[in-house]
Structures are given as structure tokens and as C-alpha cells.
Amino acid sequence: MLAAERRQKTIDLIHQDKRVLVADLSKMFDVTEETIRRDLEKLEKEGIVSRTYGGAMLNRHTNEDLPYTTRNTINMDMKRDIALKALMLINDGDTLMVDPSSTSFEFVKTLGNKSNLTLITNSINILHEFANTNLNIISTGGSLRYRSLSLVGPISQETVQKYNVDTVIMSCKGLSLDKGVMDSNEPECVLKQHMIRQADRIILLADHMKFDKIAFVKLVDLARIHYLITDQKPSDPWLELLAKHNVEVIY
Known part of the structure; x- marks a missing residue:
């Protein structure tokens, strides 16, 4: 799975469940936890999530007005x-x-x-x-x-x-x-x-x-x-x- 596709699926999960865990995503996508952390770091920079200990949660402050892209x-x-x-x-x-x-x-x-x-x-x-x-x-x-x-x-x-x-x-x-x-x-x-x-x-x-x-x-x-x-x-x-x-x- 391409990195962009993996991050897209992560975005969908976050909007569905409001939070995700690094360990769960690592198993789901069969990649290392460090890879997942890099994905979440990128999503945080885009304003989609706020990283937490062991995972990330939907960024409630920006969720209502996400960038079009x-x-x-x-x-x-x-x-x-x-x-x-x-x-x-x-x-x-x-x-x-x-x-x-x-x-x-x-x-x-x-x-x-x-x-x-x-x-x-x-x-x-x-x-x-x-x-x-x-x-x-x-x-x-x-x-x-x-x-x-x-x-x-x-x-x-x-x-x-x-x-x-x-x-x-x-x-x-x-x-x-x-x-x-x-x-x-x-x-x-x-x-x-x-x-x-x-x-x-x-x-x-x-x-x-x-x-x-x-x-x-x-x-x-x-x-x-x-x-x-x-x-x-x-x-x-x-x-x-x-x-x-x-x-x-x-x-």
C-alpha cells in the first residue's frame, strides 16, 4: 500500500472513530509503529489530527473548516x-x-x-x-x-x-x-x-x-x-x- 493511500485510510478512520492508536494502525497496515508516527505527524501538520500518547485524535478546532485539498x-x-x-x-x-x-x-x-x-x-x-x-x-x-x-x-x-x-x-x-x-x-x-x-x-x-x-x-x-x-x-x-x-x- 502506498503511503498516501495509507494516510487516506487513516483519515477516514479518524473521522469515523474520532481517534486512532499507533499500535492498531501498525497491525492494520502491516508497517512499523515508527511509520505510523510519521504519518500522524504529517496529518498533524495538515491540521487534521492532534497527536496524543500512543495515537492521535481528531483536531476539533480545525475539523469544521479543513483545507479543500x-x-x-x-x-x-x-x-x-x-x-x-x-x-x-x-x-x-x-x-x-x-x-x-x-x-x-x-x-x-x-x-x-x-x-x-x-x-x-x-x-x-x-x-x-x-x-x-x-x-x-x-x-x-x-x-x-x-x-x-x-x-x-x-x-x-x-x-x-x-x-x-x-x-x-x-x-x-x-x-x-x-x-x-x-x-x-x-x-x-x-x-x-x-x-x-x-x-x-x-x-x-x-x-x-x-x-x-x-x-x-x-x-x-x-x-x-x-x-x-x-x-x-x-x-x-x-x-x-x-x-x-x-x-x-x-x-
Whole structure:
């Protein structure tokens, strides 16, 4: 197993269990404990973990706003599964606004067979990766937020307010039964709120690990969401609340 693949599996385990032990990882990957310690040291420098005696734990101070390059490697199977489900809701000729989340990036990858789509986004990654495709892509412009490879600020907000679209595609950092949909940073959250106001329908992409999690900034009430697409069946309390607010759940 390559070192990068081993670290990726370690990241997935840490997000699942919140902590890992050097001895356990050493046995799992059949490498020395010193190799695992070097892996954890690298992950600590990237802000993903805090090393502890005998292992490491999820860095709670940075978990809600990890760099895009890190987020884009976490739970990829879940994200692809959610993206394919979202594709079923998109028609030829649709106009879309798309946020800079890694799940939304996976969604845009699925659009190759659709025609005459217009996509407005503040994602630097989407602008770069899909420049040479049949998508009609409009950049919001704005100030670069390097950590998330996104464009934010007054210019991006003014651009978004010029357009009325069929659908906004977005993700989030946390979902709470009483606090609604939350995100990790205010500049991106404000722009997403502008996107929501310009769209006829809102599709929220959120894997099961986002449920019952609190993030820093309130994004939107659950009642404003039209579709919630996830990778596993939500719990009964969630299904009841979403039904109450007429949110269609796809899992």
C-alpha cells in the first residue's frame, strides 16, 4: 500500500472513530509503529489530527473548516454516491448555482451527458477542472479564500444577485434537529445564503456523518430545503422532522 493511500485510510478512520492508536494502525497496515508516527505527524501538520500518547485524535478546532485539498480526499465513495443521486434531479437546459464543497465538485463530474447547462459557481476548483467542457460556467468573481479555493465577498454576492436559477446545489458541515443547516465559516455561508435566495429549489448534499453535528455558522432552516440527498437512511426523528417540513429525502 502506498503511503498516501495509507494516510487516506487513516483519515477516514479518524473521522469515523474520532481517534486512532499507533499500535492498531501498525497491525492494520502491516508497517512499523515508527511509520505510523510519521504519518500522524504529517496529518498533524495538515491540521487534521492532534497527536496524543500512543495515537492521535481528531483536531476539533480545525475539523469544521479543513483545507479543500484535505476535504477532497475524505469519504470519496460517499460523495460519489450522493452526487449520482443528485444527477437524477437535473434536466437538460437547467441553470444551477454550485457551492465550492468537495461533494458539489463530485456532482459536477456527473454532468457530462447533460446538455445546455449553465453553472454559476464560486469554486476555483470547478472553474479550473471543467473549463474545457460543454458546461456554460459563470464565475462569481470575488476575493480568493485560499483555504477552501473559493471566491467570496461583495463582488461574488453582487454577481449571484444578478441571476435567477432553477437550482442551487450545496453541502454543509453540520445538521441539527433544532439548529438546522450549518457551515464552518461566515464568508462562504453568506454567499450560499445569497444563492439560496436566487434559486427555485435547494438541493442539499450531506453524508450521514453530517447529521447531529454542530458547526460554527447557521446557514439555513431545514424548512427551506427541497431535497436532502445522503448516503444512508436517516434516523426516525430525522425522517419525521424532514417530512414535517416537506423535505424530500433521497438515500
